[in-house]
Amino acid sequence: MGKYLARRVGASLIVLFVATLIVFAGIRALPGGPELALAGEERDPESLAAIRERYGLDDPVPVQYWNWITLALQGDLGESVRTGLEVSEIIVTRLPVTLELTLLSILVALLLGIPTGIMAAVKQGRLSDYVGSGVALFGLSVPNFWLGLMLILIFAIYWPLLPASGYEPFFSNPVENLRHMIMPAFVLGSGLAAVVMRQMRSAMLESLSEDYVRTARSKGLSERSVIGVHALRNSLITVTTIVGLQLGVLISGAVVTEQIFVIPGFGKLIVEAVFQRDFPVIQGVILVTTAGYIIANLLVDLLYSLLNPRIRIAGDQP
Amino acid sequence: MTTAEIALTPGARRRARLRRRFLKRPPAVFGLVFSVLMVVVALLAPVLAPFDPAQQDFAATLQQPGGAHLLGTDELGRDVLSRIIFGARASIQVGVLATLLAIVVAVPLGLIAGYYRGWWDPIIMRFTDVLLSFPFLILAVGLAAILGPSLMNATLALGISQIPQVIRVMRGEVLGLREEDYVAAAVADGATDRVILGRYILPNALSPLLVQATVAIPIAIIGESLLSFLGLGVQPPTPSWGVMLAGAQSYITQGPWLALFPGLAIFLTTMSFNLLGDGLRDVLDPKMTLV
Numbered sequence: 001m002g003k004y005l006a007r008r009v010g011a012s013l014i015v016l017f018v019a020t021l022i023v024f025a026g027i028r029a030l031p032g033g034p035e036l037a038l039a040g041e042e043r044d045p046e047s048l049a050a051i052r053e054r055y056g057l058d059d060p061v062p063v064q065y066w067n068w069i070t071l072a073l074q075g076d077l078g079e080s081v082r083t084g085l086e087v088s089e090i091i092v093t094r095l096p097v098t099l100e101l102t103l104l105s106i107l108v109a110l111l112l113g114i115p116t117g118i119m120a121a122v123k124q125g126r127l128s129d130y131v132g133s134g135v136a137l138f139g140l141s142v143p144n145f146w147l148g149l150m151l152i153l154i155f156a157i158y159w160p161l162l163p164a165s166g167y168e169p170f171f172s173n174p175v176e177n178l179r180h181m182i183m184p185a186f187v188l189g190s191g192l193a194a195v196v197m198r199q200m201r202s203a204m205l206e207s208l209s210e211d212y213v214r215t216a217r218s219k220g221l222s223e224r225s226v227i228g229v230h231a232l233r234n235s236l237i238t239v240t241t242i243v244g245l246q247l248g249v250l251i252s253g254a255v256v257t258e259q260i261f262v263i264p265g266f267g268k269l270i271v272e273a274v275f276q277r278d279f280p281v282i283q284g285v286i287l288v289t290t291a292g293y294i295i296a297n298l299l300v301d302l303l304y305s306l307l308n309p310r311i312r313i314a315g316d317q318p
Numbered sequence: 319m320t321t322a323e324i325a326l327t328p329g330a331r332r333r334a335r336l337r338r339r340f341l342k343r344p345p346a347v348f349g350l351v352f353s354v355l356m357v358v359v360a361l362l363a364p365v366l367a368p369f370d371p372a373q374q375d376f377a378a379t380l381q382q383p384g385g386a387h388l389l390g391t392d393e394l395g396r397d398v399l400s401r402i403i404f405g406a407r408a409s410i411q412v413g414v415l416a417t418l419l420a421i422v423v424a425v426p427l428g429l430i431a432g433y434y435r436g437w438w439d440p441i442i443m444r445f446t447d448v449l450l451s452f453p454f455l456i457l458a459v460g461l462a463a464i465l466g467p468s469l470m471n472a473t474l475a476l477g478i479s480q481i482p483q484v485i486r487v488m489r490g491e492v493l494g495l496r497e498e499d500y501v502a503a504a505v506a507d508g509a510t511d512r513v514i515l516g517r518y519i520l521p522n523a524l525s526p527l528l529v530q531a532t533v534a535i536p537i538a539i540i541g542e543s544l545l546s547f548l549g550l551g552v553q554p555p556t557p558s559w560g561v562m563l564a565g566a567q568s569y570i571t572q573g574p575w576l577a578l579f580p581g582l583a584i585f586l587t588t589m590s591f592n593l594l595g596d597g598l599r600d601v602l603d604p605k606m607t608l609v
Contacts, residue, residue, distance in 0.1 A: 018448045029464055141589035143540050145547055146581030153574050252455030256544055271548055274463045282463050286456055294451045
């Protein structure tokens with residue numbers, strides 16, 4: 001386990017390092033050089049010189065990278081060229097919104113995907129299997145931003161039950177917060193629900209044909225405990241990794257979902273920043289998202305190896 | 319088996335068997351027919367569209383579906399059906415070009431990583447890890463910020479985001495194929511690496527590659543409409559399904575059909591490519607499970 005852990009963490013650190021190099025290079029690849037991008041509206045020679053000074057743009061490139069990354073690690077991601085606010089401050093206020101949306105959508109996906117997956121596997125080849133698999137195919141093919149528009153049309157316009165857009169902080173009004181979040185969480189979670197359902201179905205089918213399930217049945221255990229305890233436990237391992245693998249899709253989906261439902265999170269922030277050409281904000285958001293994504297993937301991997309001893313042992317071999 | 323079939327070469331017999339197996343799957347056949355139909359619609363858009371997609375008619379704005387405008391008109395009086403037909407061009411073009419880009423870059427890398435192993439393999443695999451460490455939309459948004467939003471840059475971003483998946487599929491396939499007896503025989507026969515890769519390994523890796531392509535095309539099509547919806551892909555007034563949906567958002571109460579039809583077009587197109595991909599996978603590679 002120790003060796004596997006060290007190798008996996010090491011690989012993640014290399015990936016993280018290269019990813020920061022790419023993000024760093026991004027702004028430097030802009031036409032006109034980084035100082036124009038960082039200057040925003042103020043393009044007089046004095047402010048350009050001040051920016052060259054502040055970001056050390058006359059230093060050799062490796063030194064520039066070092067300065068940039070050490071500042072970033074201390075939480076200094078520069079200032080927005082539009083609002084003058086600290087980028088790290090903007091990120092700290094926007095991040096919890098996106099985290100809530102993502103967690104709720106994972107919850108939706110698990111609540112929808114796991115039971116339907118089990119049902120489809122247990123009733124394999126029968127009507128409920130076909131219906132479940134059909135709905136999953138629908139969930140995979142339907143673009144989630146269109147689903148969002150259709151839900152707004154149905155549940156906010158024709159049948160005004162839920163707010164069409166906006167956000168209410170959880171701690172000021174939990175009920176309103178959830179009312180605003182139901183549709184976005186469903187929209188973002190529906191694709192993942194389909195993936196979880198298909199994964200759950202095939203994992204359950206595999207588990208149900210294993211010897212230990214036959215043993216459990218022959219011991220006279222009820223079908224409920226055979227499926228609910230013996231077969232389910234192993235299938236859940238697969239689902240854990242699938243949710244991990246889909247994190248990138250969720251992050252991408254959050255960008256669009258926030259745009260449709262006008263939720264002031266990370267995704268809306270980066271799209272706004274691109275249109276305003278607010279490069280420090282773009283760079284900061286990409287850096288934080290990518291780092292978070294790499295770390296989350298590492299954690300999922302480690303969790304997976306804890307749940308599944310076979311991987312742990314195979315990973316320790318050279 | 320009929321006498322006519324016995325006369326066929328083994329390759330032709332295999333193709334006939336695969337065709338029969340494919341035709342036995344109605345969803346896959348539907349997927350194939352609809353995908354081909356969309357490609358034809360994209361190619362023949364100027365012939366098929368009943369109106370000029372850019373032609374505005376302020377006497378007929380926000381007309382309901384039916385009548386002269388089968389799918390209604392938008393806020394500028396443009397014909398929705400014609401815009402959907404022309405919008406297929408952007409979608410199919412991005413779907414195909416992004417996938418081709420990914421294949422052209424990834425197949426050689428996958429071949430090298432899987433066949434030569436050594437120090438190439440970890441370097442190429444770390445490279446795919448780095449690409450995978452950017453959620454695709456974040457990568458696309460970053461590229462749009464640097465290069466500026468356009469159809470070409472959207473294609474580039476979507477193609478790049480598919481590269482790691484194709485490398486992985488290719489490498490995995492080559493790792494298995496290089497252990498096959500006929501490869502060992504070719505090595506013993508003194509065949510060069512180029513001959514082994516080109517004649518023995520690549521042709522045998524084509525099936526999974528084809529399946530991966532049918533997976534990549536719908537992802538790129540959804541990606542294009544998504545980027546265009548955000549304003550980072552096709553720029554209005556060029557019709558694209560994503561651009562149409564973005565415009566529809568402001569008129570959702572007065573003209574709900576503006577949001578309905580372009581979305582249906584995206585949905586049916588991506589679903590048909592998905593069904594085609596599922597069918598091809600079942601026929602070409604029964605070992606792969608449906609995930």
